[in-house]
Each structure stands twice: as structure tokens, then as C-alpha cells.
Amino acid sequence: MDFFDIKKVKFFKKGTVILQEGEVCKFGCKVIKGCLKSYFIDDAGKEHIIQFAPEGWLISDMNSLFNKVPSTIYIDAIEDTEVLWVRTDMNDLWELASREDLLDQIKTLTRNIIAGNKRTRMLLSSTAEERYQDFIQTYPTLTQRLPLKLIASYIGITPEYLSEIRRKVAGK
Amino acid sequence: MDFFDIKKVKFFKKGTVILQEGEVCKFGCKVIKGCLKSYFIDDAGKEHIIQFAPEGWLISDMNSLFNKVPSTIYIDAIEDTEVLWVRTDMNDLWELASREDLLDQIKTLTRNIIAGNKRTRMLLSSTAEERYQDFIQTYPTLTQRLPLKLIASYIGITPEYLSEIRRKVAGK
């Protein structure tokens, strides 16, 4: 059997909430067209973006999915989006999965860890401007497509301050 | 065969550099006694701690290990430390590993992702004091054992500022 046997194509309109805080996450999905975001809301009510998932990216709440605990994050469509949807209880899946599926899974997880490590590194050692420059390099497409507001949230600053950075950068 | 078949026990004196920037990482190790740290040096020459590995924790440079690229981090012994050492080229290991080993590997990686996600979350939404309080909760043992300097580096602030936070916290 194939790892994506239980999969189907799904479609979400811009603004749709796909996963909510409190629900147990029972899926992973890969974006075919459009863009999703995952984020959480802090105690002050402020939204912080964890991940963007444009074409080709996977998104899910791993913690909720693997440990069967309520999610602490949200996933929304920020554009009209088409995805490859895998509804899956991980334990069931593992019983069925082949050795090759597992190796593949390991590679996906590793990629995810490496991306996460890079982000931690940026947050620990770079200024807001450096993080913005890095964002532009890493996601040139998204820089065009997304509202400044969301990019600010992703790199961990206020929209006002990102606006100021843009002016400064442009003036060079 | 067992995932830890190629393993042996090793001993490092406090201060030993186990992995250096530039080397390709060829091992993973689990701490039996003592404590290791992984860290990187930023452009300004400042050290940022990525992870502590006291008793029971795994440490490695996953990026270097999985992708066979030169490491961008260091790993040092911050106490006299005894470890379970697995010298391993991942690809070779996978050829030998059993299904159960792979499942186990997936679980380890997942735990790592979840820990990483938590850290990103803290860095994005919490103040230095909140991060310090969280550190105390999460690693009560380390709070006693480690110099303030290293804790400051881990939570992403200067030693001076952590000192100020401590004074404030104590005065409550």
C-alpha cells in the first residue's frame, strides 16, 4: 500500500479555517495550488504565524497528530487553495505503511527539523531587518503575494515596524 | 539488528570540543552522565546555545548528519560527560535498520520537532522573563547546575539582563 492511499483532493475558499485550537488534528495536507498558514494566538490576543504553505509544502499540527492531543494552533486558507488531503490516524497508518513509506516519512520530518532549526537561529541572532532580507531570499514568491501584515507576523515584528524597514531598505 | 549496535560508551572531559563548525557530523550520542551543549557563533562573534543535553538527551547536528554537509554548529562538554556514542552514516544505518528501528527513529524526530516548535513559540511571543520562568520549570536541574551565562545564551538574552531579571524575580 501507498502512504497516500487514503488521500483525496480538497478545495478551500480563502478565509476558511481548516484546523482550530482545541481540535485534535487528524490530517496532513500538501498544497497543490494557493496558500495556507498555521498560527497561534498569544495571551495578549496577538497572532503569530508559524508556517506558510504555498505550492508543494506540507502543513499539519505534528504535535496534535502524533500525540493525539488537542491542537494549540490554527490553520487557515489565505488564498483559494487546492490540497492533497491525507486523513490519518498515525498509528493506523504506521501499521499499514511499508518500509519505504517510513524512510520517506523520516526524510520529511528531517527537512522539517532543519527548517525549524534555521528559524530558531534567525530569531536568536538576527535583527528584524536581517530576518526580513532572509524572508525575501527564501520566499521571493510569497513576498509579492502576501500582505505585509502576515510577513511581519512570520518574522516576529509589528506591521508598523516592517513598514519602516521597507522604507529604509527601499531608500538604499 | 539493533539500532544501537554500532554504539559504544565514550568519556569527555569538561571543555572538550566534540564537534566543530566545518566538520561533517558522523554521530549521534545520548548522554549517560554529565552535560553537553550545542551552539553556533554569529557574525558578531557571539555564542548562541541551541540545545543542552543532560542525562537522557540525544544530541547531534541533524542537518549535517542527514545531508552530509559541513556542520555550522559546535558541540562541547560543559561537564565531565559519559555518553552512548553511535558512529553512523545514516544511509548505511537505514539499510540495516529494522522496521521497529525506523518507527523508533520517527518518534525521536517527532519529539525533536515538537520541542523545536515550542522554542520558536516562546521566542516569538514571550518576554525574556517569561522565557526564563519557563526554563526554570522545564529544566529545574539545569538551573542549579549551569552558569547564568549559558542560560542567558539559551533563552536569547545577555547575561547582564538575566542578572537583572533574577534580582526582580527574587524580590517578589
Place this chain on the structure above:
DNA sequence: CGATTTTTTGAATCATATCAACGTACGTGG
């Protein structure tokens, strides 16, 4: 077109960094 959302601007303020100085503890060699 009006209504809502996004972006920009500026001023005041806050969290954290920097720098310099001093006090304290620790480890090693005499």
C-alpha cells in the same frame, strides 16, 4: 462608489543591549 482593510507616518515609550566598573568565586601553582 462607500466601506472595510491594509499600509504608512510620527511621537512617546518600553524592553533589551552595550559598555564600563567593580565585587565575588574558583582553581592552580607555589
Place this chain on the structure above:
DNA sequence: CCACGTACGTTGATATGATTCAAAAAATCG
């Protein structure tokens, strides 16, 4: 066992990066 040197921790003054708040300008959408 003491003395010294080196690393570590604390303190205070000052500087800076980033936030907050309020309001205006610009863009987007029904």
C-alpha cells in the same frame, strides 16, 4: 594553605531596536 589570576556575576548609565497608539493615506472589495 595562601595568593594570585582568570572567569563569572552584579550594578548603573546610556543607547538602540522595536512596540504602542493614534491618525491619515492608500489599496481592495463588494
